[in-house]
Amino acid sequence: xxxxxxxxxxxxxxxxxxxxxxxxxxxxxxxxxxxxxxxxxxxxxxxxxxxxxxxxxxxxxxxxxxxxxxxxxxxxxxxxxxxxxxxxxxxxxx
Amino acid sequence: xxxxxxxxxxxxxxxxxxxxxxxxxxxxxxxxxxxxxxxxxxxxxxxxxxxxxxxxxxxxxxxxxxxxxxxxxxxxxxxxxxxxxxxxxxxxxxxxxxxxxxxxxxxxxxxxxxxxxxxxxxxxxxxxxxxxxxxxxxxxxxxxxxxxxxxxxxxxx
Numbered sequence: 001x002x003x004x005x006x007x008x009x010x011x012x013x014x015x016x017x018x019x020x021x022x023x024x025x026x027x028x029x030x031x032x033x034x035x036x037x038x039x040x041x042x043x044x045x046x047x048x049x050x051x052x053x054x055x056x057x058x059x060x061x062x063x064x065x066x067x068x069x070x071x072x073x074x075x076x077x078x079x080x081x082x083x084x085x086x087x088x089x090x091x092x093x094x
Numbered sequence: 095x096x097x098x099x100x101x102x103x104x105x106x107x108x109x110x111x112x113x114x115x116x117x118x119x120x121x122x123x124x125x126x127x128x129x130x131x132x133x134x135x136x137x138x139x140x141x142x143x144x145x146x147x148x149x150x151x152x153x154x155x156x157x158x159x160x161x162x163x164x165x166x167x168x169x170x171x172x173x174x175x176x177x178x179x180x181x182x183x184x185x186x187x188x189x190x191x192x193x194x195x196x197x198x199x200x201x202x203x204x205x206x207x208x209x210x211x212x213x214x215x216x217x218x219x220x221x222x223x224x225x226x227x228x229x230x231x232x233x234x235x236x237x238x239x240x241x242x243x244x245x246x247x248x249x250x251x
Contacts, residue, residue, distance in 0.1 A: 054221045055194045058243050061218040062225045072220060080220075 019087050022064075026083075029063040030056050041084050049082070060086075070094045099124045100168065107182040109167045110189055114141060117161050118168070118212065127173030129215045132165050138206040153204040158238050162228030163192050165214040166244050170224070193223055194243035201237050208232045222246045 003011070023036040032050065043049045045060075052060070057080055061072040064086075070093045072079060079089035100108070100121035111117070123131040136153050143151040171185040180188075204210065210230050217225035226242045 054223060055243055058194075058218065058220050058223040058225050059196070061220045062241075065218055071218065073218070074220060077221075 015087065015091070018090065019083065021068075022083065022087055022090065025063050025067055026050070026060065029059055039083060041087075042082055044082050045080055045086070064090065068094055097122055105164075105168065108171045108185060109164055110186045111164060111167075115160075116164075117157060118164050121165075121168055124168070124172060126176045127169060127216060129213070130165050130169050132161070132168070132212045134161055134210040134212060136204055136206055136208045136210065140206075143206060151206055153206075153208070155198070155200045155238065158200070158204065158210075158230055159195055159198060159228075159240055159242070161210065161212045161230065162214050162226065162240060163242060163244065165212050165228070166190075166216075166224075166226045166242065169214060169216055169226075170244075170246070190224075190245040192242060193245050196241040196243070198240035199238060201239075202235065204230075204232065204237055208237075210237070217241075219246065 019041055020036070023039045026032060026039070026045075027034060027036045030052065034050070039050065045052050045057075060080070065071050068090055070090045072089070076089055079085045098120055102116075102119055105118050105121060106112070106116055109116070117134055118132045119135055120133045121130055122133055123129075138151065140153075142154060142157065146152065146154050167189050170190065174180050174185050174188065175182075210232060212228065212230050214226050214228045217227060219225075222245055223243050224246055226244055227239075228242065229239045230237050
């Protein structure tokens, strides 16, 4: 399917908003000591990225479920690799 | 009068906790894997109250958290029995561990004579961990709420 330039722009805008919302959710719910705007869209959530642990992952799943109505289960493990993957998952399932 | 879904002996068969650490008196509602409600009576004969505190007996908040954790063990133990047909001993062996306590709030002290209504609801499950939200009330007052993470099944060592 080909998108018009207008549709691409609209989608990009919505995507950017959602990314911002998820970054804020991450920082608020996991009490991270970083500025949400300093989190890159491609930043890994674990390891050298935001250094989340498995317990944070569970809290993130709870937060996404409560605030965006999207569930994350073990079958969706890939969506926890980076912020972009997580936002992909939310876009596809809400 | 409420229904007895699991009496104290049935609870003891399902979870490994024993005196003085088996805290729930009775389970009055149960949806395996989902939610449960239990009763705990606070009595002056509870040895814990002798030390907490002399002359000012009140039930320790950390044990209120433990009440919710034990009810979570009942929720997941009965789920495992339903799904796998596991026996009591097997379920008891596989009880999970407490992984996190979040947003524990204690609204008022709990005293001898109080009857606690403990409720727990199961939330999302990711990577072997389960989120549990719990609430304890006495009469119509909520006395504490907390969210826990418990491990689904600890590694065998």
